[in-house]
Amino acid sequence: MNRFPISAQTFNRLIVIISIVSVLLATLYPFNFSIPDSFSLPEFFANFNNASNFQDQVNNFLLFMPLGFGFTRLLQKRRIKTGVQVFIVTLVSAGLSFTVEVLQIFLPSRMPTPSDIINNSIGGFLGFICFYLWNSQSFKQTVAQIENSKASRSIKQIIVFCIGYIFLTFLISLLWQNTINLSNWDASYPLLIGNEQTRDRPWQGYMSEVYIADRAISKNEIAQGLADSSYLNNLGNSLIANYQFKGKCCYKEQTGQLPELLWQGQPSDAQEGKGVFLSSSHWLQTATPVKTLSQRISKTSEFTLSTTLATTNLEQFGPARIISISGTSLRRNLTLGQQGNNLDFRLRTPITGENGADFTLNIPNIFTDTNPHHIIITYSKATLQVYVDNLHNLYSLNLLELMPKNQRIFYYALTFIPLGFGLTILTLLAKRRLILSNFLIYGGILIPSLILEGILVSESGKNLSLKTLLLGMLFTGGTMVILRVRAAQLKMRS
Structure with a gap:
């Protein structure tokens, strides 16, 4: 028998502390800080004119996922509302990332990168998602809340959510446009x-x-x-x-x-x-x-x-x-x-x-x-x-046609998996309306891929690609199917 039992709350705090310490070690070690003789505000912002390579981006997501998972576990035990949990987890991830990037200014071996703050925040959010997928009780309660919400009884609110889904698709497509511009050129080079x-x-x-x-x-x-x-x-x-x-x-x-x-x-x-x-x-x-x-x-x-x-x-x-x-x-x-x-x-x-x-x-x-x-x-x-x-x-x-396969899969996953979550919420809201629900399933899988591919073809000069079209549909539809299947399994068990 354990003579010194650790409470669930203490265990949750330990997970968060270990995650934070891991982030600090991975991003600031060997801690060889040095303060410059003169330091001004323009120099401070100039230090952020750096970009991450593909491997760094992957590492940033993976590094902050345990923090998002542990912090969500801590918040869930305090019975904080799901929407507030999302906000807090994302804010904490962004805050810790920003702190790290500022400290890296004073490390000769490190280079602060503004995109890391976004990537780390997304990593924390993915940790939040992973917790809800892992914790069956929390997942089941969230599904029930969506299915029984007031919005599920209002066709007008469901249409508003559909418009929001399409708007989000256009927004993500515009972000893709920014990936091939030259806005990150450094003006300090000869x-x-x-x-x-x-x-x-x-x-x-x-x-x-x-x-x-x-x-x-x-x-x-x-x-x-x-x-x-x-x-x-x-x-x-x-x-x-x-x-x-x-x-x-x-x-x-x-x-x-x-x-x-x-x-x-x-x-x-x-x-x-x-x-x-x-x-x-x-x-x-x-x-x-x-x-x-x-x-x-x-x-x-x-x-x-x-x-x-x-x-x-x-x-x-x-x-x-x-x-x-x-x-x-x-x-x-x-x-x-x-x-x-x-x-x-x-x-x-x-x-x-x-x-x-x-x-x-x-x-x-x-x-x-x-x-x-x-x-x-x-x-x-x-x-x-x-x-x-x-x-x-x-x-x-x-450039978009020459993107390495592993990089393309990673970016398409980041683009369409969140849309798969959005589509799942839409189909749960429209569950009582069979015709609308079926339309949302098929249309919601196809339309985002068509929008992104259409914008990239017309604005970036790339050729129409059936492979990338199907890849987007696979991530959107696959995410929705996995979530719906898990929700159905939990309902049958109960």
Whole structure:
């Protein structure tokens, strides 16, 4: 016999305390805090300009689920209403996450990320859901409350819930749109030609000019630019960068909007018709960050990059950095690189991460000789288009279509499982109306997938995909079926 029994309330508190301690250990260890000599409010907000990669996002959800589960268990024992429980659990998760992110500012080994607060809050909410699925008594009571509520007796209130369900679908679809924009570009990065700031990704070859605009230029403009690169000077206010590599040093930006490019290492003379020679011993970097460029492209979420270059080594890997707007070898806005014979492109968006390496944007067989090639790259609405020398040599890539399978499944689960919960509530409310209930079941499973796929096809340029359409339906319908089956089983037992 246990001489020191632990009460249920004490046990619940222990679960919450252990969960909080686990979060603090996982996010703040080794606790090597350091306070900067000067610290201002703008610097405080600047520290939050970071993004999580896919693996970090998964870890954030999993890390806060035990906290949500334990806190819900504690609140349920106090007989607090379900709606209030949801609010408290989400608020506690967000509060703890915000505290951790602020403390990470003072940890050299950590980087605070605003999206982590959202992910951690969702993780806490998922812990709440897991508790109710695990606790049969709480689940059964919640189902009974929904079925016997006043809303279940009012067709008008059921219709209002249906409208809310459709509105939530549109809202989630718009959030998907934000995952492929360039709003998370960091304005503190310089422009580098031929290497990274870390000096460990050199490229060897020639380059004669670089143009960058804050919009995706038209096909007609691309044709004229490929025929004569000086045509790009006619882009007017859209043109942000125009560097011409002539002479020895240094290379001023022709529009006057960006800092000049300075040699790192020994300066190299430009050769007629080839431009400057870049290698591991000499490359170019702007004197200060290209703040104007990053901010303007961040606002438009479009750009055009044009350059004429020639590699002198067909066996360069890393990828070897040709043009890069980056802070380190792991953090960038964009990078154009050589990976053997292939052209490697990395682009920072909320969905590709701060290194831009979560998706493979690779153009094959570009570096098969050492001749000069004129490359024009445009980006707009998730579509990256790469032209090499002429209009017919075109490669088109869509970020949403290149999303890795495991990442797509994860994001679709986050999108449609909550909708499955909403659909379950709707069908329970309409249980007394058989025709309406059946319509809600089939329509509620199909409509969200159609809305999301339709918006992505029309606004992001991706192709219509039956697989992704069915994947959304599977998560929505599967969630509803699991919840309805469990509710039926509990009712039969009672």
